[in-house]
Amino acid sequence: MRVEGRESKIAGELLAHYDVHARKLPWRAPPGANAADPYRVWLSEVMLQQTTVAAVGPYYAKFTERWPTVEVLAAADDADLMAAWAGLGYYARARNLLACARAVTRDHGGRFPATEEGLRALPGVGAYTAAAVAAIAFGQRAVVVDANVERVVARLFAIGTPLPAARPAIRAAADRITPDTRAGDFAQAMMDLGATVCTPRNPACGLCPLREDCAAFATADPAAFPVKPAKKAKPHRLGHGWWMERDGHVWLERRPERGLLGGMRALPSGAWSDAPDPTPPINAEWRTLAEPVGHVFTHFSLALRVHHAHVDAAPDGEGEWWPIDRLDEAGLPTLFARAAAAVRKERDARN
DNA sequence: GACTCGTGGCC
DNA sequence: TGGCCAAGAGT
Numbered sequence: 175m176r177v178e179g180r181e182s183k184i185a186g187e188l189l190a191h192y193d194v195h196a197r198k199l200p201w202r203a204p205p206g207a208n209a210a211d212p213y214r215v216w217l218s219e220v221m222l223q224q225t226t227v228a229a230v231g232p233y234y235a236k237f238t239e240r241w242p243t244v245e246v247l248a249a250a251d252d253a254d255l256m257a258a259w260a261g262l263g264y265y266a267r268a269r270n271l272l273a274c275a276r277a278v279t280r281d282h283g284g285r286f287p288a289t290e291e292g293l294r295a296l297p298g299v300g301a302y303t304a305a306a307v308a309a310i311a312f313g314q315r316a317v318v319v320d321a322n323v324e325r326v327v328a329r330l331f332a333i334g335t336p337l338p339a340a341r342p343a344i345r346a347a348a349d350r351i352t353p354d355t356r357a358g359d360f361a362q363a364m365m366d367l368g369a370t371v372c373t374p375r376n377p378a379c380g381l382c383p384l385r386e387d388c389a390a391f392a393t394a395d396p397a398a399f400p401v402k403p404a405k406k407a408k409p410h411r412l413g414h415g416w417w418m419e420r421d422g423h424v425w426l427e428r429r430p431e432r433g434l435l436g437g438m439r440a441l442p443s444g445a446w447s448d449a450p451d452p453t454p455p456i457n458a459e460w461r462t463l464a465e466p467v468g469h470v471f472t473h474f475s476l477a478l479r480v481h482h483a484h485v486d487a488a489p490d491g492e493g494e495w496w497p498i499d500r501l502d503e504a505g506l507p508t509l510f511a512r513a514a515a516a517v518r519k520e521r522d523a524r525n
Numbered sequence: 526g527a528c529t530c531g532t533g534g535c536c
Numbered sequence: 537t538g539g540c541c542a543a544g545a546g547t
Contacts, residue, residue, distance in 0.1 A: 222543040263531030300545045320543045365543055374541065434530065472530055508532065
């Protein structure tokens with residue numbers, strides 16, 4: 175519940191700043207335009223989950239051109255959708271994107287629910303995304319809390335409790351400064367501020383319209399908020415990937431729906447345990463790339479030893495022969511795209 | 526609450 | 537170089 179007082183003037187100051195300094199983003203309705211399309215707001219919010227604006231840009235353009243409405247997206251082929259998402263990461267988002275589009279089309283007549291509660295029930299829509307879409311696309315007062323808002327609010331009120339224990343207090347404070355009108359603009363203004371001024375390191379307090387309201391600005395070290403817990407060290411894993419080539423095609427599998435890189439096309443690569451003596455998927459004259467492909471995931475790093483051979487039969491299990499000269503259309507996640515590039519470079523160097 | 530789940534840019 | 541970080545959600 176919003177209260178009057180010092181906290182009530184923060185939104186006004188921030189919105190005035192936003193009216194002048196708002197970033198121009200493809201999914202953001204230009205000033206004075208009609209309300210944003212809920213489909214596009216939702217699509218952008220899902221893509222932006224834990225992902226930078228710069229990385230999302232080309233994917234957003236591709237998706238809106240190819241699937242301009244939620245109903246068109248709902249009719250998309252699963253493999254096409256996953257391939258289009260390849261490289262953006264967190265592939266559960268792509269699976270949930272399709273499930274959500276189909277739920278909206280089938281259960282809601284192709285219209286997104288206009289309430290936070292209705293949105294929250296959709297696949298891949300959590301507390302943040304539900305609030306953001308409700309506020310930005312439907313003009314509802316919703317308390318939008320992402321990592322930017324967490325940081326800005328923790329600094330405004332100098333909340334020294336470490337995360338994640340500080341979340342209830344941060345959310346309560348965000349609620350207190352969220353205005354009854356323009357909640358969508360307010361949310362985007364908070365996120366713009368967090369992305370461009372109130373940054374994690376070296377915040378540009380001299381440019382901040384809220385510095386006179388900011389309890390952290392009054393301290394020696396505004397960047398000390400919010401307080402974050404120490405992170406665990408990342409373990410290292412070793413895996414083996416298998417490039418099987420036949421008549422200009424390479425054998426690709428589809429990974430299991432759940433788990434890492436779930437639902438994505440991939441080179442066969444077994445389990446990434448540190449098995450020193452891997453079993454090839456088929457008997458052949460195998461060669462091994464001199465350098466393994468290194469890749470860092472969220473909670474571990476991987477060294478993938480890449481083996482390659484010409485074969486005259488398919489290995490056991492499901493898969494497909496994919497034309498090597500069109501491998502960029504297979505939608506390989508980055509790890510396997512890099513493994514494939516390494517094999518092709520080795521092969522080209524040999525010729 | 527603690528884990529899992531990608532990728533690229535930045536300092 | 538390597539840790540940190542990004543418009544989090546699901547289990």
